[in-house]
Amino acid sequence: VAGPSDLQSLGRQLEWLRNRLLELAQERNRFLRHMSHELKTPLANIREGTELLMDGSVGELSEGQQEVAAILRSSGMRLQQDIENLLSFSAWQSKTASLELSEFDLKSLVNAVLRNQQLTLASRNVRVKHKVEDLRLRADREKIRMVLDNLLSNATKFTPVNGVIYLRARREDAQLILEVADSGPGIPPDERSRVFDAFYQGSTPQQGHVKGTGIGLSVVMECVHAHGGIVEIVDGEFPGAHFRIHLPLEQVEAHA
Numbered sequence: 320v321a322g323p324s325d326l327q328s329l330g331r332q333l334e335w336l337r338n339r340l341l342e343l344a345q346e347r348n349r350f351l352r353h354m355s356h357e358l359k360t361p362l363a364n365i366r367e368g369t370e371l372l373m374d375g376s377v378g379e380l381s382e383g384q385q386e387v388a389a390i391l392r393s394s395g396m397r398l399q400q401d402i403e404n405l406l407s408f409s410a411w412q413s414k415t416a417s418l419e420l421s422e423f424d425l426k427s428l429v430n431a432v433l434r435n436q437q438l439t440l441a442s443r444n445v446r447v448k449h450k451v452e453d454l455r456l457r458a459d460r461e462k463i464r465m466v467l468d469n470l471l472s473n474a475t476k477f478t479p480v481n482g483v484i485y486l487r488a489r490r491e492d493a494q495l496i497l498e499v500a501d502s503g504p505g506i507p508p509d510e511r512s513r514v515f516d517a518f519y520q521g522s523t524p525q526q527g528h529v530k531g532t533g534i535g536l537s538v539v540m541e542c543v544h545a546h547g548g549i550v551e552i553v554d555g556e557f558p559g560a561h562f563r564i565h566l567p568l569e570q571v572e573a574h575a
């Protein structure tokens with residue numbers, strides 16, 4: 320700011336304030352990142368312990384104990400997803416996000432994601448119909464995993480008991496098309512522009528006892544954008560929500 324000295328001093332103070340706010344934002348994100356890291360290790364132990372209980376390797380469980388272990392397991396999964404989302408969300412806020420590229424098979428990644436959510440799917444008797452083409456990618460595996468994980472967990476949570484989830488991946492022209500759809504109530508048109516905002520939760524009631532934080536789809540969008548792609552909500556083919564992701568193959572395909 321140029322001009323009389325009081326204006327100049329105002330300008331300096333504003334500049335100081337701007338820097339201070341930037342610093343605070345960075346501090347907040349650093350804190351968030353450290354906390355999430357600290358939370359992840361004990362949580363991994365809790366999850367492993369629960370698995371041991373559930374598969375009976377430390378003794379058979381009674382029916383009631385099994386039920387409790389199942390609740391522990393799904394809450395552990397839920398917490399893990401929240402922490403992962405929070406971590407990557409804060410990474411983007413501080414603009415430190417970068418892609419960690421590696422080569423992997425899309426099919427085996429999809430299978431790993433499905434396996435991880437298998438119990439939740441089974442407990443609500445939700446079937447997954449998947450059709451995934453053989454594709455070898457060179458991309459950030461963890462980010463693509465989070466995309467699938469979040470879309471799938473949304474589909475599971477919003478589709479009614481006995482519902483169906485559709486998961487497809489194919490190449491089309493120079494793009495990889497990833498689609499996740501479900502047989503739930505879908506997303507009301509007037510909420511579609513906001514569902515990708517962080518912390519926005521729509522009016523659709525959620526099944527189950529643990530409420531989300533509204534961060535999942537914002538992470539999905541960031542992950543997709545980071546790979547040069549786009550994500551859209553489409554209509555017509557399925558009764559429920561239908562997410563379609565376009566990823567440029569020149570960015571994400573592995574070349575022999």
Ligand SMILES: Nc1ncnc2c1ncn2[C@@H]1O[C@H](COP(=O)(O)OP(=O)(O)OP(=O)(O)O)[C@@H](O)[C@H]1O
Pocket residue numbers: 469473474477478501503504505506514515519520521522523530531532533534535536537559560
């Ligand atoms: N498959 C779906 N069917 C119906 N509505 C959906 C579906 N996926 C997302 N939505 C709507 O979009 C909103 C935002 O989704 P998002 O994944 O960001 O948050 P969340 O699932 O509510 O919480 P979190 O992902 O943090 O656990 C949801 O609250 C819901 O209203």
Ligand SMILES: [Mg+2]
Pocket residue numbers: 469472473531534535536
């Ligand atoms: Mg979600």
